[in-house]
Amino acid sequence: xxxxxxxxxxxxxxxxxxxxxxxxxxxxxxxxxxxxxxxxxxxxxxxxxxxxxxxxxxxxxxxxxxxxxxxxxxxxxxxxxxxxxxxxxxxxxxxxxxxxxxxxxxxxxxxxxxxxxxxxxxxxxxxxxxxxxxxxxxxxxxxxxxxxxxxxxxxxxxxxxxxxxxxxxxxxxxxxxxxxxxxxxxxxxxxxxxxxxxxxxxxxxxxxxxxxxxxxxxxxxxxxxxxxxxxxxxxxxxxxxxxxxxxxxxxxxxxxxxxxxxxxxxxxxxxxxxxxxxxxxxxxxxxxxxxxxxxxxxxxxxxxxxxxxxxxxxxxxxxxxxxxxxxxxxxxxxxxxxxxxxxxxxxxxxxxxxxxxxxxxxx
Ligand code: ZN
Numbered sequence: 001x002x003x004x005x006x007x008x009x010x011x012x013x014x015x016x017x018x019x020x021x022x023x024x025x026x027x028x029x030x031x032x033x034x035x036x037x038x039x040x041x042x043x044x045x046x047x048x049x050x051x052x053x054x055x056x057x058x059x060x061x062x063x064x065x066x067x068x069x070x071x072x073x074x075x076x077x078x079x080x081x082x083x084x085x086x087x088x089x090x091x092x093x094x095x096x097x098x099x100x101x102x103x104x105x106x107x108x109x110x111x112x113x114x115x116x117x118x119x120x121x122x123x124x125x126x127x128x129x130x131x132x133x134x135x136x137x138x139x140x141x142x143x144x145x146x147x148x149x150x151x152x153x154x155x156x157x158x159x160x161x162x163x164x165x166x167x168x169x170x171x172x173x174x175x176x177x178x179x180x181x182x183x184x185x186x187x188x189x190x191x192x193x194x195x196x197x198x199x200x201x202x203x204x205x206x207x208x209x210x211x212x213x214x215x216x217x218x219x220x221x222x223x224x225x226x227x228x229x230x231x232x233x234x235x236x237x238x239x240x241x242x243x244x245x246x247x248x249x250x251x252x253x254x255x256x257x258x259x260x261x262x263x264x265x266x267x268x269x270x271x272x273x274x275x276x277x278x279x280x281x282x283x284x285x286x287x288x289x290x291x292x293x294x295x296x297x298x299x300x301x302x303x304x305x306x307x308x309x310x311x312x313x314x315x316x317x318x319x320x321x322x323x324x325x326x327x328x329x330x331x332x333x334x335x336x337x338x339x340x341x342x343x344x345x346x347x348x349x350x351x352x353x354x355x356x357x358x359x360x361x362x363x
Contacts, residue, residue: 005324006128007055008115009046010063013135014039015104018150019092036270036307037150042136048313049134049320057324059128063115063135066158071113073161074154074188079145083109083152099147109137109152116155117162120300124167124255130288130299130323132260134316138304140182140259141207149180149206156259156302157188160195163255170194173253175244176201177236177283178261178304179271181211185259186222193219196251200225200239202264202271203350213357223247225354228346229272232339233279235347236264240286243354246363248290255298256291262306262315266337270307274339277330280315284322299323310335 020035021027049055071080086093087106094100101109112135119131139156141149160172173196174189176182182199189195201211203226211224225239248256262280264273284301291299301319306312314334321328355361 002126002129004128005058005320006061006119006122006131007058007134007320008061008063008119008131009134010111010115012104013063013108013111014042016108016137017102017104018100019102023094037137040309041306041312042134044309045134045313045316048317052317052329054317054320054324054326057326058320061118061122063111064118065110066114066117070117070158070162071153073165074144074157076145083147095152096147098149099152101152105137105152112136112139113153113155113158116159116300116302120159120163123298123300124163129297130291131301132320132323133300133302135303138261140176140178140185140261140304141180142184143187146184150305151184154184154188156257157185159300159302160257164194169254171196171251171253172255172257173248173251174198174257174259175248175287176259176261176304177264178259179264179268179273180206180261180305181224182259183207183210186210186215186217190217190222193221196221196223196247196253198223198225198244198247200227200236200244202227202229202231202273205271213353220358221251223354223358225351227350230274230340231347232266232274232341233276233282234341234343236275236279237282237286238343238347239351239354240283242351243358243360245286245290246360247358249294250363252294254295255300256287256295258287258299258301259304260301260319261304262312265306265308265311265315266339267308267311267335268306270305276333276337276339277311277314277318278333281318281322281328284319288322
């Protein structure tokens with residue numbers, strides 16, 4: 001088995017720069033408002049990875065452009081055409097709720113989707129042990145024919161379908177730990193029992209009316225784990241051990257994809273969770289072990305959300321260190337946010353409800 005982790009990164013993904021502010025609210029120059037899904041998410045992550053020395057332990061691979069045919073694996077032809085046309089415009093275009101294009105979007109979004117396909121290829125072809133796509137814009141809110149929530153094309157969904165078509169895999173599992181519900185991924189695979197979709201998310205966050213425990217998909221191949229606000233490292237790991245691992249084990253996929261949104265971090269402006277860098281490292285160790293157990297270690301991680309410019313780069317470092325099997329440079333979270341520790345009863349109850357809903361006890 002290949003030994004090294006691949007990191008797929010492309011400078012052009014920095015250039016996607018949606019406008020700040022809320023449409024309809026005039027934004028004067030002096031207002032200190034910046035958009036959440038902003039270029040610094042990548043540039044600061046890159047700086048941390050460079051400074052840490054971790055890049056000496058991984059293979060850096062260039063991204064490639066996804067083709068229109070590949071985008072249509074997860075999206076309607078009309079959606080693909082509409083997004084491409086908007087992205088060719090020099091002006092910013094709003095395509096859906098909180099989803100915009102602007103200068104730089106065209107190349108960035110095709111590299112985000114295509115870069116993840118490259119990451120998937122090197123893992124499936126045995127050239128790398130596992131892979132991390134550090135690319136943007138994110139994708140998990142994008143539905144078959146809908147752009148929303150900073151997402152234009154659903155990168156992870158495209159990769160799952162690509163792995164099935166191009167490498168003949170029977171089953172793919174997608175584990176989405178972004179703090180928001182992976183509604184797009186759920187919608188794309190809702191009638192497709194060959195792809196298991198699991199979303200851990202803060203209950204009732206964006207989108208407000210999706211992600212309920214009861215929504216199960218074809219043959220139960222969709223698992224939602226709504227968690228209470230303030231859930232931290234222990235709560236996420238409990239949910240992983242009790243729900244994610246048994247569900248993936250029972251499904252027996254040929255590939256594990258992770259939608260890694262680090263917006264459950266304790267300092268994120270768009271989530272109200274309490275996960276530290278140590279939690280992201282432990283979650284990564286869990287998915288590495290699970291992939292080893294069920295699918296020969298085939299594991300591809302894709303950046304989704306994560307909007308704390310303090311926490312996101314350090315969480316991404318923790319994830320890459322975990323994928324590469326390196327000791328953490330920071331044994332404790334260097335930010336030291338004041339968050340509650342331990343496992344609360346509300347977290348135990350939320351996880352127990354998901355275990356019961358999917359009949360996972362003893363799996
Ligand atoms: Zn998110």
